[in-house]
Amino acid sequence: MYFQAKDYSPVPAETKVAFIGLGTMGFPMAAHLLHAGCQVTVYNRTASKAQAWVEKFGGKAVATPREAAQDADVVFTCVGNDNDLRSVLLGENGAFAGMKKDAVLWDATTDSAEVAKEMAAEAESRGLHFVDAPVSGGQDGAVSGSLTVMCGGDAEIIERVKPIADAFACSIRRIGPVGSGQLAKMCNQICIAGVVQGLAEAIAFGQTAGINMHTVLDVIGKGAASSWQMHRRGDTMIEGKFDFGFAVDWMRKDLGICLEQARKTGADLPLTALVDQFYGEVQNMGGGRFDTSSLILRLNREPKKS
Template sequence: MATVAFIGLGVMGYPMAGYLSRAGHCVRVYNRTLSRKDQWLRAYTGWGFATPGEAARGAEVVFTCVGNDHDLSEVVRGEQGALAAMGRGTLLVDHTTVSADITRSLAVCARDREIGYLDAPVSGGQAGAQKGSLTVMVGGQEADYQRALPLINCYADAVKLMGPVGSGQLCKMVNQICIAGVVQGLAEGLHFAKAAGLDAEEVVSVISKGAAQSWQMENRSKTMLAGEYEHGFAVDWMRKDLAIVLDEARRNGALLPLTALVDQFYSEVQAIGGSRWDTSSLFARLMKIRPFE
């Protein structure tokens, strides 16, 4: 069993750290909102600390799962951050979806202190974290990956090393590009079905058996039609991710016209009060424009 630290107990990190505890590992936790840390300690066996550095001290592997580039930099290399407290030969594994730039920068800081670094963003959303069935895309060195793999497997069904540091974040960007396009396509399909006077649920029951089938169709079509958008991954977070994607595309020359358009549509969802709705709320935007009542 390993001594690990988990920094960030949000909707993803909370159950992920829980799975490490249930597997028997010694888990040291930190969260900026202290009440969330206390809640976790009532649910799981572990130790809570007041700063990221205190949580990281003595841990063999430190996991981070926070909000954005700024949050990650603060908990890793801030005045009370994890890096300063970590010993030589330890490993930092970041599960936050952030830019490849901050990932590479932090990896250099870690290497200078003889600490391993993996960028390991996740896919599967809140439901995947709660079920322990996440997909994890990893960038870094093979030896570090093999060291972290048994721990990551506590809350993941699929884990793959994609290449050097930064590769995990780039793979996650591809994931978000594909999700954006599929959700918009599903939203438009359901909207068209209603405009045509069809029973949209019956349409889905048929086309989901063919080439149009997707995870979004299977898991979100009914709730979209019911106007239910409380499924975890908020529009605010999706826009954060798409901003990272579009910034990277400007640098590498990738053409992403659909992604840019869907990002604009999500800004319209925010404007109608949907900042905390989940990503399937693209359908709500269409129904706001043309409700078919």
């Protein structure tokens, strides 16, 4: 499912937005903005994906980020990494070159706090605003419009955009100045890495012991062991299904950002570093595009049905 409509709060009349990056997350996020009443122009480096979005939802696709950003009140970006963000924002065809004064660049990419500060400084020099606003909730949250958004930037600007971004979110919170949203997302990914590894070990342990893990998760999921990952990924982990959701390749990118930030600040992330290595093993097994719950493949190369 690409998109699931919800009850939308009204957006200001004639709100024009651009959405740059129509991947697993961006494709439904942009659709929510359109269904909430925004005028949406999209850009994607693979033009066929932008055209497919227009054919499915409406709106307009253009050939460059600069064209997408022209006349937009808010430009949303959701791309792969730091360099991807620079490539769509900077240069003569970048979004910054097309944005009108006082417009807002709202970056939903998971990238580094450093690039957020770098792009914020560039935006300010052009009379623009920048908010780093990574999201959590996975593909399911993007489809249902129930993402959690962690923001870094000026409080007044975040409040200005919030009624628009509410179209794809259930919670939008300012963490602090620019870069703080990305730091909060790093905390999020660190937590997820540990939870998924623990869940994988529990399932593999139970399977080895010969107990019905569907039943076990149903029971312990009502107690202290409960988690988002258990409720949404536990059964599919048991069944060995991983062809959906947030890819291992992207999780390794995110954990790399966490580990690099930790080196700069002196934080100790022993479990995160270990799980990052485990995800490397999954990549070597050909699972780079599997959902992150595929960590269990290391423990049980042929997951048992239970």
